[in-house]
Amino acid sequence: MNGAEELNKYSKTLTQEVSNPAAQAMLYAIGLKEEDMSKPQIGIASTGYEGNPCNIHLNGLSVHVKKGIQANDMVGLIFHTIGVSDGMTNGNDGMSYSLPSRDIIADSIENVVSAQWYDGLITVVGCDKNMPGAVMAMARINRPSIMVYGGTVRSGSYKGKKLDIVSAFEAYGKKINNAISDEDYKGVIQNSIPGQGACGGMYTANTMASSLEALGITLPDTASYPATHEGKIAECVAIGAAMKNLLEKNIKPRDIITRKSIENALTIVMALGGSTNAVLHYLAIAHAADVPLTYKDIQEISDRTPLIADFKPSGKYYMEEVLSIGGLPAIMKYLMKKGLIHGDCLTISGKTVAENLANVPDLDFETQDMVHPLENPLKPSGHIQILYGNLAERGGVAKITGKEGLRFEGPAKVCDKEEEMLEAIAKGEIKEGQVIVIRYEGPKGGPGMPEMLKPTSAVMGAGLGDKVALITDGRFSGGTHGFVVGHIAPEAYEGGNIALVKDGDIISIDAESKEITVHVSNEELAERRKNWKPLTPPFIEKGVLRKYFKTVSAADEGCVTDK
Known part of the structure; x- marks a missing residue:
């Protein structure tokens, strides 16, 4: 057996076996030559x-x-x-x-x-x-x-400022907050991505x-x-x-x-x-x-x-x-x-x-500040923190860089679906100090666990980025920043306690103790559960989302569909 044959241990089933003449005919038809059949x-x-x-x-x-x-x-x-x-x-x-x-x-x-x-x-x-x-x-x-x-x-540019895709999203928050002119709003959109x-x-x-x-x-x-x-x-x-x-x-x-x-x-x-x-x-x-x-x-x-x-x-x-x-x-x-x-x-x-x-040059900490030495980090531990508590019994994933602080507590502003939150911020109903709850956006409830980049960008653009927190059973874009917790499991559709939260409930998020808690008694949550019915996800009567809804695992299992 020559070297080429040893490398084609799978394709030789079609190219070499006498019992597959149709496969070989088709390969000749796409332009392969006889010498290609052993490659x-x-x-x-x-x-x-x-x-x-x-x-x-x-x-x-x-x-x-x-x-x-x-x-x-x-x-x-x-x-x-x-x-x-x-x-x-x-x-x-x-x-x-x-x-x-x-x-x-x-x-x-x-x-x-x-x-x-x-x-x-x-x-x-x-x-x-x-x-x-x-x-x-x-x-x-x-x-x-x-x-x-x-x-x-590459980065975009408008009026001397570097831009990217998140610049376009955050321009929307500025627009609804009357913090950007129509001309500049369009200018940011047209120049964000070169x-x-x-x-x-x-x-x-x-x-x-x-x-x-x-x-x-x-x-x-x-x-x-x-x-x-x-x-x-x-x-x-x-x-x-x-x-x-x-x-x-x-x-x-x-x-x-x-x-x-x-x-x-x-x-x-x-x-x-x-x-x-x-x-x-x-x-x-x-x-x-x-x-x-x-x-x-x-x-x-x-x-x-x-x-x-x-x-x-x-x-x-x-x-x-x-x-x-x-x-x-x-x-x-x-x-x-x-x-x-x-x-x-x-x-x-x-x-x-x-x-x-082995031959890669060493980082030079004297000539650049893009990457800091371990002795002077931006944060002494990773920004991704897994939080647990009565709001996330199987876990939630927080993105805390340290710039947002390490703890947040405030009254809940509950929104069923992302659109309800965007409507609330447009009406000025999102207030400083609140914990925004966006639910029914999980793997099944979304369906598809949508990203919440538009809500977080709207919050940033409205000047509330360091004044509110946001939690969701959906997920976040890599472009999201702010005090945010996603991947809440169990999700609302599956009866997780996030489904039982009401406006005004006090929620605390602690990245140091790794806890996320709604300060409502177990007895009260049990009483609320008696009257709870899941919000039916849209678009799942047939087709790909129906298949996904039926097969997807939870966020803490990676949302795989072949379990």
């Missing part, structure tokens, strides 16, 4: 589509990936899967389809690679749900796989790209290059040699996705001030890879990892600027030298994390 076949899954800047360029990058595959004596075959723009669906009913798209992406990639007998998989991804969906599929299939990130967008690439702060896309590089499932430095940087195309071409190496060494995703590598990924999330969505996604990735992971584990990582990077949304820097300090590898090397990153984890380069970082 490994690599599926290249693109989430490219024209509908948003995060994904618009991905089909083009896939072509460069294919060139690299072909140059290394393999057959590259591009296929496509879906994407949903979180930025465009936030604050409207389209957001119910966002989180379900993650599992559709995973399912569809698994479906194609398994049915077509591809020997390896490369995913070209760019937005929030593309990345975890792609990696979930890799873990399930467990054939040599590499993720390619399309890159961050072109292709994923949302530019340490929002969910860049959080996942950075942490997945730390996980080891991308080439080193893939998270650092902006979408328009010339290094991105070179990276795509280099994927071919990397894939050939994986096939030759038979390195598979589950060799890379381990408990220690997931700890590396979550350490990066905490150190960089990343999105709370990473909690959902790593629970789902761990489930796909059969790696045990719980809220308790995530909290332990947060407790030992200081927040050291000053990125948007609560900081001042954009992802496009990380290259100037040596890229993500420089940050990883610093954390590894300090004992917070496991250097012995295998990566898709075929080398360990430590080997990848």
Whole structure:
């Protein structure tokens, strides 16, 4: 058996077996030659589509990936899967389809690679749900796989001020508060995003790209290059040699996705001030890879990892600027030298994390303040805190950078669904000191666990960002900042106590004791429960949301659909 035949152990089912002549005929029909039939076949899954800047360029990058595959004596075959723009669906009913798209992406990639007998998989991804969906599929299939990130967008500019997608959301809050002119409102919208690439702060896309590089499932430095940087195309071409190496060494995703590598990924999330969505996604990735992971584990990582990077949304820097300090590898090397990153984890380069970082320049704390030394962190522990109490018996996920304070107490302002909250803030009914409760936005109640970026941005734009807290059984965008707690479980639809809260109930949120409490007696809650009926979720009579509603697990289980 020659080397090429050894690398095509899956595709040879179609290309070599005498009993599959129709498959071979179809492969000749798409342009393969006889010599190609003994080469490994690599599926290249693109989430490219024209509908948003995060994904618009991905089909083009896939072509460069294919060139690299072909140059290394393999057959590259591009296929496509879906994407949903979180930025465009936030604050409207389209957001119910966002989180379900993650599992559709995973399912569809698994479906194609398994049915077509591809020997390896490369995913070209760019937005929030593309990345975890792609990696979930890799873990399930467990054939040599590499993720390619399309890159961050550059920052926009208007009247001398840097802008990004969150600037547009927060302009809405300013508008309803009469704090921005119509001209400037339109100017911010038209200039927030200059072109292709994923949302530019340490929002969910860049959080996942950075942490997945730390996980080891991308080439080193893939998270650092902006979408328009010339290094991105070179990276795509280099994927071919990397894939050939994986096939030759038979390195598979589950060799890379381990408990220690997931700890590396979550350490990066905490150190960089990343999105709370990473909690959902790593629970789902761990489930796909059969790696045990719980809220308790995530909290332990947060407790030992200081927040050291000053990125948007609560900081001042954009992802496009990380290259100037040596890229993500420089940050990883610093954390590894300090004992917070496991250097012995295998990566898709075929080398360990430590080997990848061996020649990376050290961070210079004299010439930059984007990343702080551990001795002078922005916060001595991670910003993501798992809270428990009678409002979240199975946990809630808080994003507390320290700038908001560590404790908040106030009367509840209860809103059934996001739209009710937005109407309340437009009417001036949201007041300083309140704890805004947005419920029936969970995995089932939403359905689809919508993000609450529009409400939190409206709060910020209205000048209430440091004057109110917001809790929800929905989730938050990576662009959210302020005193917020999401992922409340059990959710309202399933009878969690968040469903029983009334206007005026006193709620306390304590990030130090990790407690979230509604100060109502158990007897009173039991009495309220007697008259409680769940608010029926919309849009679930049939179709994809009906399937999701029927199969999705709770937030503390990662909202997976294959339990």
